[in-house]
Amino acid sequence: MINRSTACGIIGCLAIACLAALGCKDRSDSNASVQGASPAGQARFITISDVFGELERPPVRFDHDKHTLALEKEGCQPCHRADDQGNFLFTYLNVEEQSDSTALMNVFHDECTGCHTSRAQEGKETGPVTCGECHAIERAYDEHEYVPVMPDYYEVLRDTYHSDCTACHREPSKTAKDAGALDWKSFYVTHKKTEAEWPGVTFDYLTHAEHVEALEDQCGLCHYISPQKLEELKAEGREPAGRDWVWDVDRKTSLTRRRPAHARCINCHLQRRTEADEGGPVHCGECHSGATRTIEELADVARPDCGQDDMMLIQLDQGARAKAVAFNHQSHVANSRSCQDCHHKTLRACQDCHTVDGDEKAHGITLAEAHHEVSSSRSCVGCHEAEKHKAECAGCHQLMPGGLVHAGCSGCHTGTLDRLQTPGKLPPPEELIPEDVGDEILIGRIEDAYGPVRLPHLHKVQELTEISNNSALASYFHTDRMTVCTGCHHLGPMEAKADVPSCATCHTARDEPGSSTPTLLGSYHQRCLGCHQRMDPAEQEMPQSCTGCHEEKAPGDKCLAAAQE
Amino acid sequence: MAGNRRCFLKSVAGAGALTILGSREESRASGGQDRTEGVGVLVDCTWCVGCRSCEKACNAANTDLPRRPPEVFEDESVFEQKRRMDHGAYTVVNRHQDPDEPGKSSYAKIQCMHCLYPACVSACIVGALTREPNGPVIYDSAKCIGCRYCMAACPFQVPAYEYSDTLTPEVRKCTFCFQTRLSQGEMPACVQSCPMQVMTFGKRTELIRLAREKLRKHPDRYVPHVYGETELGGTAWMYLSGMSFEKLGLPKFGYHPVPGFTEPIQHALFKWFLPPLALYGTLGGIMWFLKSREKRAKAESGEESTHER
Numbered sequence: 001m002i003n004r005s006t007a008c009g010i011i012g013c014l015a016i017a018c019l020a021a022l023g024c025k026d027r028s029d030s031n032a033s034v035q036g037a038s039p040a041g042q043a044r045f046i047t048i049s050d051v052f053g054e055l056e057r058p059p060v061r062f063d064h065d066k067h068t069l070a071l072e073k074e075g076c077q078p079c080h081r082a083d084d085q086g087n088f089l090f091t092y093l094n095v096e097e098q099s100d101s102t103a104l105m106n107v108f109h110d111e112c113t114g115c116h117t118s119r120a121q122e123g124k125e126t127g128p129v130t131c132g133e134c135h136a137i138e139r140a141y142d143e144h145e146y147v148p149v150m151p152d153y154y155e156v157l158r159d160t161y162h163s164d165c166t167a168c169h170r171e172p173s174k175t176a177k178d179a180g181a182l183d184w185k186s187f188y189v190t191h192k193k194t195e196a197e198w199p200g201v202t203f204d205y206l207t208h209a210e211h212v213e214a215l216e217d218q219c220g221l222c223h224y225i226s227p228q229k230l231e232e233l234k235a236e237g238r239e240p241a242g243r244d245w246v247w248d249v250d251r252k253t254s255l256t257r258r259r260p261a262h263a264r265c266i267n268c269h270l271q272r273r274t275e276a277d278e279g280g281p282v283h284c285g286e287c288h289s290g291a292t293r294t295i296e297e298l299a300d301v302a303r304p305d306c307g308q309d310d311m312m313l314i315q316l317d318q319g320a321r322a323k324a325v326a327f328n329h330q331s332h333v334a335n336s337r338s339c340q341d342c343h344h345k346t347l348r349a350c351q352d353c354h355t356v357d358g359d360e361k362a363h364g365i366t367l368a369e370a371h372h373e374v375s376s377s378r379s380c381v382g383c384h385e386a387e388k389h390k391a392e393c394a395g396c397h398q399l400m401p402g403g404l405v406h407a408g409c410s411g412c413h414t415g416t417l418d419r420l421q422t423p424g425k426l427p428p429p430e431e432l433i434p435e436d437v438g439d440e441i442l443i444g445r446i447e448d449a450y451g452p453v454r455l456p457h458l459h460k461v462q463e464l465t466e467i468s469n470n471s472a473l474a475s476y477f478h479t480d481r482m483t484v485c486t487g488c489h490h491l492g493p494m495e496a497k498a499d500v501p502s503c504a505t506c507h508t509a510r511d512e513p514g515s516s517t518p519t520l521l522g523s524y525h526q527r528c529l530g531c532h533q534r535m536d537p538a539e540q541e542m543p544q545s546c547t548g549c550h551e552e553k554a555p556g557d558k559c560l561a562a563a564q565e
Numbered sequence: 566m567a568g569n570r571r572c573f574l575k576s577v578a579g580a581g582a583l584t585i586l587g588s589r590e591e592s593r594a595s596g597g598q599d600r601t602e603g604v605g606v607l608v609d610c611t612w613c614v615g616c617r618s619c620e621k622a623c624n625a626a627n628t629d630l631p632r633r634p635p636e637v638f639e640d641e642s643v644f645e646q647k648r649r650m651d652h653g654a655y656t657v658v659n660r661h662q663d664p665d666e667p668g669k670s671s672y673a674k675i676q677c678m679h680c681l682y683p684a685c686v687s688a689c690i691v692g693a694l695t696r697e698p699n700g701p702v703i704y705d706s707a708k709c710i711g712c713r714y715c716m717a718a719c720p721f722q723v724p725a726y727e728y729s730d731t732l733t734p735e736v737r738k739c740t741f742c743f744q745t746r747l748s749q750g751e752m753p754a755c756v757q758s759c760p761m762q763v764m765t766f767g768k769r770t771e772l773i774r775l776a777r778e779k780l781r782k783h784p785d786r787y788v789p790h791v792y793g794e795t796e797l798g799g800t801a802w803m804y805l806s807g808m809s810f811e812k813l814g815l816p817k818f819g820y821h822p823v824p825g826f827t828e829p830i831q832h833a834l835f836k837w838f839l840p841p842l843a844l845y846g847t848l849g850g851i852m853w854f855l856k857s858r859e860k861r862a863k864a865e866s867g868e869e870s871t872h873e874r
Binding site: 385389398399401511513514515516518519521522523525526529530533537544546 | 604612614616668752756757759760761762765766767768771772775778782783785786
């Protein structure tokens with residue numbers, strides 16, 4: 001009897017608590033974040049969803065490297081069939097020929113477990129044979145992963161509200177009704193996380209040079225050239241050379257595609273290995289290492305001769321409104337890691353795919369976008385913006401609004417090669433600085449706890465002029481002879497030998513609430529210290545502590561006493 | 566019997582319904598006030614160089630803090646460890662290494678965020694913590710009973726306690742220099758003292774505009790988010806950063822204020838004291854019913870036994 005009454009009491013309490021919680025349900029937090037893309041891994045899940053559809057069992061996690069290492073002696077033979085010439089077809093046995101799902105399933109079941117069983121009988125190292133051992137539930141496998149697709153205009157909208165899609169669009173697990181007027185469906189794709197992606201193969205100038213040397217300049221072993229092109233060249237009476245080799249793309253044999261690349265690269269590596277005890281890598285991770293060399297590391301590597309003009313005017317055949325852009329191809333080749341840094345896999349001219357109005361071939365990205373998109377590492381503007389972050393440039397450029405806002409069109413669209421051929425240099429500072437400005441400038445207007453700063457003005461301008469004149473990129477774009485001054489005297493306009501407004505004209509010593517203009521104190525420190533930190537992160541030459549620039553005041557100093565009060 | 570069970574269920578459901586009604590009403594009441602019109606500070610961590618001038622100025626301005634000589638604040642070895650505010654400091658600067666990019670680091674100053682919907686104020690049972698209409702969340706030691714609920718409630722773990730003071734310990738947290746400077750028309754001491762002008766003081770709405778302008782002008786300098794604009798319903802102190810805010814020790818929070826979740830539960834449960842009354846009333850009713858039934862059974866069995874006799 002007592003038990004029953006206690007139970008009733010507990011149920012009553014719980015009921016009230018539940019109902020109370022229900023009242024607050026509508027305000028519960030819903031900030032579940034969207035999962036990121038799958039990290040690079042070594043194994044992939046076998047799902048073949050276009051044949052099997054929904055799987056009854058968890059997908060098999062297949063580790064290729066484990067198999068290649070275990071079958072080192074046997075080679076590729078147990079899993080991959082060879083064609084008449086003895087070249088391996090890198091598909092799993094005869095799975096390609098199976099049209100219906102049961103037959104395909106049987107190939108995997110018979111061959112995998114068959115091999116595992118026979119190896120077990122032979123007493124060799126082997127793999128699992130029971131269902132659940134292969135079809136294990138893997139934590140890494142998440143059937144549906146929601147990956148946000150950023151619309152093209154995302155960069156434009158990129159501000160505080162648009163940084164987090166789920167602020168308005170809600171997470172995809174909610175029903176569309178929850179999302180109200182904003183439909184999340186158009187912003188997310190369901191991504192079947194079945195394959196852990198390998199990093200792409202980095203085929204830089206060094207790898208290319210190694211191949212050229214090993215294959216004794218037989219470009220045709222890797223590159224494809226169409227019969228038509230060969231005819232044309234024959235008519236012209238010359239052998240294929242330079243970019244003739246990269247002009248044609250054959251879908252079946254192009255090494256930029258997964259299957260032909262695996263078939264030809266690995267077969268070639270294997271054959272050369274048997275013949276002369278060398279040859280390239282055959283294990284997944286050896287090519288797909290994800291390691292990249294820097295441009296500096298590749299500085300001494302000979303670049304392939306593509307037969308392109310060193311300097312050229314990039315001009316559209318039709319529909320161009322802006323003037324042609326003078327372009328130094330040679331210097332861009334020298335300052336890249338591979339041709340693919342700018343060209344995609346195809347190595348065609350930009351406008352072959354990026355048409356003026358945008359073409360499906362280039363996912364609708366127009367020619368203008370391809371050259372001007374700030375967020376892209378391949379576009380002219382995007383790459384040049386990234387260059388500005390280098391230590392020697394960042395000092396001045398850190399506070400300049402980047403991209404097209406600052407440069408304007410005429411910086412690149414000059415319509416002439418003159419400037420490219422005879423790059424302008426910045427004049428020596430003595431020609432620009434007014435006579436009455438001393439070599440050292442004393443900054444002490446808001447002096448309090450520390451002494452005034454002696455700014456080595458002339459020396460600094462000399463240093464910056466030298467940096468600009470030593471860089472091909474800077475020399476080309478620093479067209480105004482006063483450019484070097486604008487790093488600090490950012491508002492111009494300035495003339496040589498003319499006085500500039502004092503910093504305190506705009507940057508007042510008074511602190512105005514909510515003002516976007518820094519005070520005199522703030523602007524000096526931001527300009528000087530910000531530049532020192534960016535140009536000399538290791539703090540070797542440019543001081544970054546208080547006493548590095550300021551003199552420390554003696555304890556009895558009047559100013560110091562006033563400041564401390 | 567069956568009738569009684571139905572009665573019990575009815576009463577429970579009734580109590581529940583009242584609770585829900587209560588919570589709805591509460592949510593309407595607290596949602597009406599606009600708190601975004603106040604003062605705030607925008608902290609741009611990309612400019613901070615870790616000079617600790619703000620700590621020094623804070624100590625100088627807030628005379629209730631233990632006095633420290635100015636030289637203490639020139640010691641850079643403190644950056645080797647992550648510090649939190651304690652009874653001796655309203656603000657501290659930390660250096661945060663980027664775990665993904667070795668060599669990249671950022672300084673960040675922490676102090677009370679002065680939430681628009683402060684959890685500490687909601688949790689304080691004696692009203693020692695209050696939010697001024699123009700933003701600052703301030704503490705009145707005269708009212709404080711030292712329960713430290715505010716410390717448990719604060720999502721940023723800001724309030725500290727004077728454990729060292731056995732007789733009159735107080736809760737310590739940044740005052741926004743409300744009484745000492747703000748009410749005299751001056752900016753907070755840390756804002757005024759910063760040589761890099763990391764902090765901008767102003768109307769919160771103006772600061773958000775300024776922050777967005779910075780994000781638009783220098784998209785590569787900042788993580789495109791103003792921390793504190795929407796976090797937990799908004800905070801008066803807001804941050805801009807070059808690395809993700811989690812790495813600066815500013816956790817990822819939702820958009821709903823903490824009290825917005827806790828208060829309706831609490832208030833609903835105790836609305837007119839009905840749910841407890843209903844609960845104990847029901848339990849009492851059950852007890853009375855059981856007792857009376859027992860009595861009746863006894864009486865009946867007594868009757869039966871007399872019958873047998």
